[in-house]
Amino acid sequence: MKITFLKRSNKKLSEFKKHEWELVHLEHYGKKLDWNYWDVKKIRIKVEDNGKIVGGLAGHTMAGVFYIAELIVDHNERGAGIGKALMDKAVKYARKNNIHLLYLETGEDWRAVKFYEKLGFKKVTLLEKFFSKKNFWLMIKYL
Numbered sequence: 001m002k003i004t005f006l007k008r009s010n011k012k013l014s015e016f017k018k019h020e021w022e023l024v025h026l027e028h029y030g031k032k033l034d035w036n037y038w039d040v041k042k043i044r045i046k047v048e049d050n051g052k053i054v055g056g057l058a059g060h061t062m063a064g065v066f067y068i069a070e071l072i073v074d075h076n077e078r079g080a081g082i083g084k085a086l087m088d089k090a091v092k093y094a095r096k097n098n099i100h101l102l103y104l105e106t107g108e109d110w111r112a113v114k115f116y117e118k119l120g121f122k123k124v125t126l127l128e129k130f131f132s133k134k135n136f137w138l139m140i141k142y143l
Contacts, residue, residue, distance in 0.1 A: 068104040108135035
């Protein structure tokens, strides 16, 4: 047996995975699912004010799920509604694209926890010793 790290996509591996996943879909979901349903789509949103970027959101969607990887607001603009506007835009996009769930991680004792809770996110589990060995909450919001 030979195991290899690949530097780029591989046509034979892609064909293998497509075939095998189609069998798994039948086994787990009882039907063949559209292969494109599983494509990862990167999402990036920015907020500008007078030509200056004051906030951004990045993540990706796949199979009806939107992962919010980062939400950042200019430290001088925090509390001005920029983060909420970014999240509202993300939720609007999700609804338009048949996304049923958003999820993210945030620091256990960060102010962001209350911010996300006000937006309807719920704590699911505490991820102990996560990024930089700090505790983080996994939070979700169903649409």
